[in-house]
Amino acid sequence: MANPLRKHKDRWFGALAIVLALALWECYAALVVKNSFLLPAPLDVTSAFLELLQKGILLQDFQVSMIHFAIGLGLALVVGIPVGIAIGWNRKINAFLDPLIELLRPIPPLAWIPFAIIWFGLTTISAGFVIFVGAVFPILINTYTGFRSVPRVFVEAGKMLGCTKNRDLIRYIAFPSALPSVVSGIRVATGVAWMCLVAAELFGVSNSGLGKNLWFYYNLHRMDCVVVYMILLGLIGLVIDMVFRYIIDRYFLKWQTGEVA
Amino acid sequence: MGKLQIHDLSQSFTRDDGSELTVLDHLNIEVQDKEFVCILGSSGCGKTTLLRLIAGLDTARSGTILLDGEEMKGPSSKVGFVFQEYSLFPWRSVIDNVVFGLEMKGIGKDERYRIAERYLELVNLTQFRANYPAELSGGMRQRVAVARALALDPVLLLMDEPFGALDAQTRNMLQIELLEIWEKTKKTIIFITHSVDEAVFLSDRIIVLTPRPGCLCHIVPINLPRPRDRTSTEFAQVRRHVLDLINQKCSIQ
Incomplete structure (x- = not known):
C-alpha cells in the first residue's frame, strides 16, 4: 500500500496542478483581464513580494502575527485543557459548567472584537483575546470528549496496580488515553486561531500584522500586495499544521502508528 | 500467604424499574493459600461480579471478604487482576x-x-x-x-476469563504457560471461565456457580496429577462429571 515510488510520483503529479494553475492565472491576467487591480498576475505578485521583503515590512508583520497567535493559542491551551479535564473527569463540575459553556460557545469569536478593543485597546493582547475565544472551545470540547471516552478497563487496571488517587489516575491513565482526542482538538483550534488572527487584525484590533497590512494595502489599492499577504497566510498556516503534526506523531502519539500499519 | 475467605457475600443491583436483581446470594467460599481455583458458570451467573468484589473494584451489599484474615476494602497491591478484555x-x-x-x-x-x-x-x-x-x-x-x-x-491473582478471546490453540498454550508460572511463583489464583475443559485442565478445585441468583452450586476437587492430558479417559470422566453437574443441578432451578 505505502509504495514510496508511487507516493513520489503522486507528489510530482500534484505539483503539476499548481504549476498549471499559475500558468493559467498568468495568461488570464496578462492576456484577458489586463488590469492588475482586478487581478494581479503572478509576476506582479512576485515583484510586490520582493518589494515588501526589502522594506522589512513582511518580517515585522510575521513577527507581530506570530505573537498574536502565540498569545491566543497559548491562553486557549492553558484554559481549555484544564477546564476540559475538570468537566470530563468530574460529573458535578460538568453539570455546573456545561450550560455556561454551551451558552458562550455559539457566540462567534469575531463578535467579541468590540469588547476586545474596549477592554484591551489596540494592543497585541486584544488580538490575542479574539484568537483565544476562537481556539479555546475546540480544545475544551475535545479534551472533554477524550476524558469521557477513557475505557473503564484502563482506569480499573490502573487502580489494581496502585494508581488510586484522582490526580494520579488523570495524569497516568486518563490524560494519555485522551491525548489523541486532545491533540485533534488542538489541531482544529490552530486552524480556527489562524482564521481569527486575520479577522482580528483586519478589524483594527492591532497596529500591524499580516491581516492588518492585508487590509492596509487594500486601502492603497495595491492588490498585488494583498495577494502576497493572502499567499503568505496560507503558507504559514500550512507550515504550522505540518510542524504540529510532525511533532505530535513523532513524540506523543508514536504508539498509535502501530495500529494503522 | 494468600488465603481467601468469603463469608455470606451478597450483591444485588437495582434495575431501571426500581426492582432488585440479586446476583450473588449469601455466598461462602474459602480458597487456600497457593491454591488454583476455577470459578465456572454460564454467563450472567455472577462470576465477574464475584471477582470484582474480591478485587475491591465494587462494594458488596453485605458479607465480608478476608485475605489472610484482613478485610478487603478497595483495590490492594496484594491482589493482582488480569482482565477479560x-x-x-x-x-x-x-x-x-x-x-x-x-x-x-x-x-x-x-x-x-x-x-x-x-x-x-x-x-x-x-x-x-x-x-x-x-x-x-x-x-x-x-x-x-x-x-x-x-x-x-501480589499474594492473590484474579483472572477474569483472560483467554476467552483467544483461539483454541493459543489458549491451550497459555494454559500450560500459566501453570508453569503458577508453579514458579506460588500464587493463589482464582480463575474465571465458562469452559469446562479449561477449568478441569487448570484447577485444584472447581467452584460451580448457578445462573442467578448466583449461589454456590458445587465444589469439584480435581485430583488428577499435572501435567494433565486432555485426551485421557480420566480427564474425560472428570469433564463429564462437571458437565453433568452444570446441566442437572444448576440450570433446572
Whole structure:
C-alpha cells in the first residue's frame, strides 16, 4: 500500500496542478483581464513580494502575527485543557459548567472584537483575546470528549496496580488515553486561531500584522500586495499544521502508528 | 500467604424499574493459600461480579471478604487482576506496562526495570519489551497483562476469563504457560471461565456457580496429577462429571 515510488510520483503529479494553475492565472491576467487591480498576475505578485521583503515590512508583520497567535493559542491551551479535564473527569463540575459553556460557545469569536478593543485597546493582547475565544472551545470540547471516552478497563487496571488517587489516575491513565482526542482538538483550534488572527487584525484590533497590512494595502489599492499577504497566510498556516503534526506523531502519539500499519 | 475467605457475600443491583436483581446470594467460599481455583458458570451467573468484589473494584451489599484474615476494602497491591478484555495501556511500551505498578509504588527507576525484565522473562516476551501493545497478538497481550499483574508480587491473582478471546490453540498454550508460572511463583489464583475443559485442565478445585441468583452450586476437587492430558479417559470422566453437574443441578432451578 505505502509504495514510496508511487507516493513520489503522486507528489510530482500534484505539483503539476499548481504549476498549471499559475500558468493559467498568468495568461488570464496578462492576456484577458489586463488590469492588475482586478487581478494581479503572478509576476506582479512576485515583484510586490520582493518589494515588501526589502522594506522589512513582511518580517515585522510575521513577527507581530506570530505573537498574536502565540498569545491566543497559548491562553486557549492553558484554559481549555484544564477546564476540559475538570468537566470530563468530574460529573458535578460538568453539570455546573456545561450550560455556561454551551451558552458562550455559539457566540462567534469575531463578535467579541468590540469588547476586545474596549477592554484591551489596540494592543497585541486584544488580538490575542479574539484568537483565544476562537481556539479555546475546540480544545475544551475535545479534551472533554477524550476524558469521557477513557475505557473503564484502563482506569480499573490502573487502580489494581496502585494508581488510586484522582490526580494520579488523570495524569497516568486518563490524560494519555485522551491525548489523541486532545491533540485533534488542538489541531482544529490552530486552524480556527489562524482564521481569527486575520479577522482580528483586519478589524483594527492591532497596529500591524499580516491581516492588518492585508487590509492596509487594500486601502492603497495595491492588490498585488494583498495577494502576497493572502499567499503568505496560507503558507504559514500550512507550515504550522505540518510542524504540529510532525511533532505530535513523532513524540506523543508514536504508539498509535502501530495500529494503522 | 494468600488465603481467601468469603463469608455470606451478597450483591444485588437495582434495575431501571426500581426492582432488585440479586446476583450473588449469601455466598461462602474459602480458597487456600497457593491454591488454583476455577470459578465456572454460564454467563450472567455472577462470576465477574464475584471477582470484582474480591478485587475491591465494587462494594458488596453485605458479607465480608478476608485475605489472610484482613478485610478487603478497595483495590490492594496484594491482589493482582488480569482482565477479560485487553487492558494494556496502549500508550506505553510492553516493558513500561509491566513497570507501571512498580512506578506507582515509588520504586526507583533501575530497580523497577530490573524487576519488570524478570517478569517479562517469565512470560517469554523479553524480545518484545520495546513494542507497543497494538503490535502484539492477543495471546501476547494477555501474557504481558499477567506479567504486569505479577510484577507487584501480589499474594492473590484474579483472572477474569483472560483467554476467552483467544483461539483454541493459543489458549491451550497459555494454559500450560500459566501453570508453569503458577508453579514458579506460588500464587493463589482464582480463575474465571465458562469452559469446562479449561477449568478441569487448570484447577485444584472447581467452584460451580448457578445462573442467578448466583449461589454456590458445587465444589469439584480435581485430583488428577499435572501435567494433565486432555485426551485421557480420566480427564474425560472428570469433564463429564462437571458437565453433568452444570446441566442437572444448576440450570433446572
